Amino acid sequence: MTRIVFLDRGTIGPAVSITRPKAKHEWVEFEQTDEHEVVQRCQSANVVITNKVPLRSDMLDRLPDLKMISVAATGYDVIDIAACREIEIAVSNVRGYAINTVPEHAFALIFALRRNIVGYRQDVIDGKWHDSGQFCFFTHEIRDLAGSRLGIIGEGIIGQAVASIGRALSMEVVFAAHKGVQGLGPLYTPFDEVIETSDVLSLHAPLFPSTRNMISTREFELMKKRPILVNTSRGGLVDEAALVTALERGQIAGAGFDVLTSEPPKVCNPLLSVLDRPNVIVTPHVAWASEETQQTLWDQCVGHVDNFLAGVPTNTLT
Known part of the structure; x- marks a missing residue:
């Protein structure tokens, strides 16, 4: 048997x-x-x-x-x-x-970070609305998604579904060519250009030796538009220590991660030291879990x- x-x-x-x-x-x-x-x-x-x-x-x-x-x-x-x-x-x-659940989770993180939902929620809890004496207050930046550039790294079924949502929101969608690879055709934008020009970067690539730490110090230094970086794909695609440094230097506007290099995270994971920041959201690998x-x-x-x-x-x- x-x-x-x-x-x-x-x-x-x-x-x-x-x-x-x-x-x-x-x-x-x-x-x-x-x-x-x-x-x-x-x-x-x-x-x-x-x-x-x-x-x-x-x-x-x-x-x-x-x-x-x-x-x-x-x-x-x-x-x-x-x-x-x-x-x-x-x-x-x-x-x-996961053609529905992962893209939805990715955009939940994107919306929350782009509109600073976490920061404003905490401000209300802390009594800042009451103390402001006005009908609203402006302690965090709020940006529209419409008209912004969404850079997607990973052109599979999940990346394509994320692109569809982005287009529905009037975002300009570009797919990054593989890092270090040229000549992939007109459907792809050079990797460095996507890194340099995107307002939102969403990762949807597999974890291979060639993709491990593909976002690290060099890439953060290229990010001229201070993008939101979202990873609902695989832990290990981003150098987490370099990510924390980028947050501290203001090289990115925020980070939304559902996956980490080690799961559950080890106590030495550098991202654990910045979880109290309003522009950092970490969820426990549940993007797939509807x-x-x-x-x-x-x-x-x-x-x-x-x-x-x-x-x-x-x-x-x-």
Whole structure:
């Protein structure tokens, strides 16, 4: 009988219906799994489902029965794809499931930062409205989105959905060419130009060695328009120490991040030192997590298991 192990059920919301594969199987489920527990828990497993629990080559070498990994996410950097390919373990990920929820969250951050919602809310709590003696007061800058330039880094389905919202708001939308790459055609604007001229920068790129820290000191120094920087994609795309320095120097107008390099953040994460700033918003990697979207993700994830067991694997990465 096929043995299926789900390593981190706790990463999927409690309201989601965790349907199981149609084929006859043994199901083993854990709320969360530490790295040192992976090999023991996956012994005799034929299929493993994971969201964020890593499966590295040294672990895979000790799991001779493993034939398929279904990743309950789009990002798959937690899986050693090269090792899986070498020992013929199929790996599938979910794709295109967050086309509504992530763009909506990105624009929630953009609106809040562009209009300084957090700062004004705190001012009201602190009694500044009462003390002003007027019907309104002006302690924080407020800017319209209409007519501003939205620079998008990442041209996939999420980036395209963000662009659609931006155009609906009368923003000028530009897609950045890949950093350091020229000649990608008229649909793309040179990376440095997007960095220099955007009023809002929204990141929607995967995390690869080539994209790690693609926004760092050099890029912040290029930001002539003091943009809002929003990252609802992957932690690690932005050098967080350089980000804090950019905030302190006024090189950017604000930062809205749903993802960090390490999650949950380590106590030494430099962003934790600026969370009290009104122009900094950090949410706990929930841009993807509308209930509708989580159900779609799970249905696709378990569907890949069904398809693999039926001999027709889908969304394969190996």
